[in-house]
Every structure is written in structure tokens, then in C-alpha cells.
Amino acid sequence: MAHIKLFIPGPIEVSEKTLRAFATPMVGHRSKEFQALYAEIKPRLQELFVTKQPVFVSTTSAWGVMEGAIRNLVSKKVLNCMSGAFSDKWFDVAKKCGKAAEAYQVEWGQPILAEEIDKRLATGEFDAITLIHNETSTGTMNPLWEIAAVLRKYPDVQFIVDVVSSFSAMNIPFDELGIDVLLAGTQKALAMPAGACLFAVSEKAFAKAATIKDRGYYLDFLEFRKNAESDMTPTTPSISHFYALRSKLDDFFTEGLENRYARHLANAKLARAWALDRGFELFPAAGYESVSLTCVKNTRNVDIPKVNAHLKKTYSCVIDGGYGKIKGTTFRLSHMGDESTENIRLLLEWMDDAIKVAGA
Numbered sequence: 048m049a050h051i052k053l054f055i056p057g058p059i060e061v062s063e064k065t066l067r068a069f070a071t072p073m074v075g076h077r078s079k080e081f082q083a084l085y086a087e088i089k090p091r092l093q094e095l096f097v098t099k100q101p102v103f104v105s106t107t108s109a110w111g112v113m114e115g116a117i118r119n120l121v122s123k124k125v126l127n128c129m130s131g132a133f134s135d136k137w138f139d140v141a142k143k144c145g146k147a148a149e150a151y152q153v154e155w156g157q158p159i160l161a162e163e164i165d166k167r168l169a170t171g172e173f174d175a176i177t178l179i180h181n182e183t184s185t186g187t188m189n190p191l192w193e194i195a196a197v198l199r200k201y202p203d204v205q206f207i208v209d210v211v212s213s214f215s216a217m218n219i220p221f222d223e224l225g226i227d228v229l230l231a232g233t234q235k236a237l238a239m240p241a242g243a244c245l246f247a248v249s250e251k252a253f254a255k256a257a258t259i260k261d262r263g264y265y266l267d268f269l270e271f272r273k274n275a276e277s278d279m280t281p282t283t284p285s286i287s288h289f290y291a292l293r294s295k296l297d298d299f300f301t302e303g304l305e306n307r308y309a310r311h312l313a314n315a316k317l318a319r320a321w322a323l324d325r326g327f328e329l330f331p332a333a334g335y336e337s338v339s340l341t342c343v344k345n346t347r348n349v350d351i352p353k354v355n356a357h358l359k360k361t362y363s364c365v366i367d368g369g370y371g372k373i374k375g376t377t378f379r380l381s382h383m384g385d386e387s388t389e390n391i392r393l394l395l396e397w398m399d400d401a402i403k404v405a406g407a
Contacts, residue, residue: 068294097220109232115266131182186342238384314382
């Protein structure tokens with residue numbers, strides 16, 4: 048069966064090189080061989096996160112660490128910033144964890160604003176805030192640097208940030224921004240198989256976690272730190288992800304991080320320009336567009352299922368037909384991970400052909 052290349056926002060395409068690394072034969076997860084593997088990748092993970100803090104690998108999707116952060120760090124009340132399907136869900140997760148939670152809700156496609164966060168945190172009600180930097184469902188990138196500046200006024204508030212679909216597509220310096228938990232799933236811009244999550248934790252967050260008596264075990268941040276000190280994990284990890292991560296880090300640093308970030312921005316600009324030139328509109332508010340995927344308003348009422356059927360049959364690839372309540376009125380083009388600008392140009396040529404065939 049022919050491989051169908053993924054231009055969806057995740058899981059995204061994984062290179063043959065990374066898949067070969069993922070298929071490396073097993074070693075014992077308590078062996079010296081595993082310790083050596085983990086020790087090898089740790090400093091490069093710190094360089095990628097731009098941090099002196101340890102960086103951990105969790106054998107969960109990003110949602111595992113998103114829930115884990117709530118369990119580890121919320122004792123009073125959490126402010127959930129909600130701007131799309133995934134950030135909206137974080138509010139539900141907080142309540143299901145038995146935590147007091149409040150929603151700061153904006154219309155899908157609109158950004159979370161620093162001044163609105165400031166107003167809410169000034170009440171003194173909250174000891175944590177959750178933010179999705181790049182809301183994948185809408186292709187909207189929130190102003191992380193502006194929000195981080197506001198959080199500096201509230202040192203007792205834990206700043207928990209999901210960078211699942213922006214991490215490694217742009218520079219996100221953990222220490223400089225003063226983030227307390229930063230987490231990224233492997234299946235998006237990292238261009239690895241789904242099923243693992245990278246995350247960093249601040250000293251402030253470790254201290255807060257130590258005061259929480261019911262933070263659980265599997266995602267206990269203190270257990271992760273204690274085990275990482277001897278290049279181990281609290282529980283049996285997905286060893287395959289560690290091998291794939293070692294290979295992928297080689298790719299990142301061979302390309303050069305600045306070159307990687309520039310490539311993602313160039314891809315994004317190309318996709319945005321194509322959409323506007325073809326008479327579509329971009330779904331996010333102007334100035335808040337994602338660098339890793341483009342969410343397009345289907346203002347021409349193109350039959351996207353027909354477009355995808357043609358792409359799949361003729362070019363062995365697929366795009367995404369929108370997500371959640373904007374499914375059918377938007378479509379999303381992923382240009383993250385290993386995709387070259389030449390690949391994105393080719394995709395857009397195929398899109399032109401498919402739209403013509405679909406009768407639009």
C-alpha cells in the first residue's frame with residue numbers, strides 16, 4: 048500500500064532516518080546502555096530548551112504532562128487561557144483533576160492578551176496559569192513574550208505553557224521567559240513518532256510540587272528529577288523514542304537551530320501568501336499566525352473532501368479539513384518538522400490542481 052504523505056498538523060511526516068533510529072533494538076531500561084543514551088541527549092535537550100534545568104522525556108502524549116502539571120502545581124486555583132479546542136480542553140482537565148479553575152475564554156482565532164491576564168492575576172486568586180502558545184486547532188500563535196513579561200509581576204503563580212506545535216519551529220528560551228513548565232509532544236514540529244513528551248520544570252515549580260501531597264506518581268515531577276540525576280526514568284520509558292530523539296537532535300544541530308527556525312518562518316510565509324493570493328482568508332487574527340501550520344478560512348467554499356481525495360489519489364498526500372467547531376469552514380496546511388520550502392511549494396502546486404479538479 049502506497050505511503051500517504053502527511054501535511055496535517057500532527058502526527059506529521061517522519062523521516063526514514065528517524066524511523067530507522069526508532070527501530071533500534073532494545074536495551075534494558077535499567078541498563079548502563081540506557082543510562083549512556085539518556086546522558087548523551089540531555090545536554091542537547093537543554094540547549095534546545097535554552098535552559099540550565101533538566102529536560103525530561105515522558106512516555107505519554109503531551110496531555111499526560113498537561114494533566115501532570117495541574118496535579119503537581121495547583122493548590123489554590125488555576126487560570127486556563129482558552130482560545131481553541133486544545134486550550135479549551137485544558138479547563139475541563141483541571142476540573143476533572145478536582146482543581147478550582149477559571150476560564151479566560153476568547154473567540155477562536157483571537158489571541159490571549161497579556162493585559163487581560165494581568166487583570167485576572169491581580170485578584171490574587173490564582174497560583175497557576177495554563178497557556179497554549181500555538182493553538183493547533185486554529186493556527187493562532189499567542190504572544191508568549193508579552194504574557195511572560197506580565198507573569199514576572201506574579202512570582203507566586205506557576206506559568207505552565209504548552210508549545211506542542213511550536214517547539215523547535217522557533218526559539219522558545221525557557222529560562223529567559225521565566226516559564227515553570229514547558230512541554231512539547233514528539234509528533235508535531237519535532238517530527239518524531241507520536242507517544243512521548245519533552246518537558247522542562249523550573250526550580251520554583253519543583254518547590255511547589257514538593258508541597259502537593261496528592262500529585263500522583265507516574266507524572267510526579269520530583270520523581271522525574273530524582274531519577275534523571277542518575278540518567279534514569281521513574282517508570283519504563285519508550286526506549287525507541289530516546290533513540291529517535293538522539294537521531295533527531297543530530298539533524299537539528301547539523302542544520303543549525305537558527306537555520307531551522309528561519310526555514311519554518313519561510314514555509315509559513317509561503318503558505319500564507321498562497322492562501323491570500325488564491326482568494327482565501329487566514330483564520331487567525333492578523334499578526335498572530337502560526338509559524339508551523341496555516342489555518343485557512345474556506346471563503347471560497349471549496350469542497351475540501353474532494354480536494355483531499357484528489358491529493359491522496361494523484362499525489363499520495365493529504366491535508367487537514369479543519370478541527371472541532373470550525374471543521375468544514377477551514378482547512379489546515381502543516382509546514383513544520385523536516386519540510387523544506389521546496390516541499391511546501393510543491394504541496395501548494397498540488398493544492399492548485401486539486402482545487403481546480405474539485406470545481407472551485
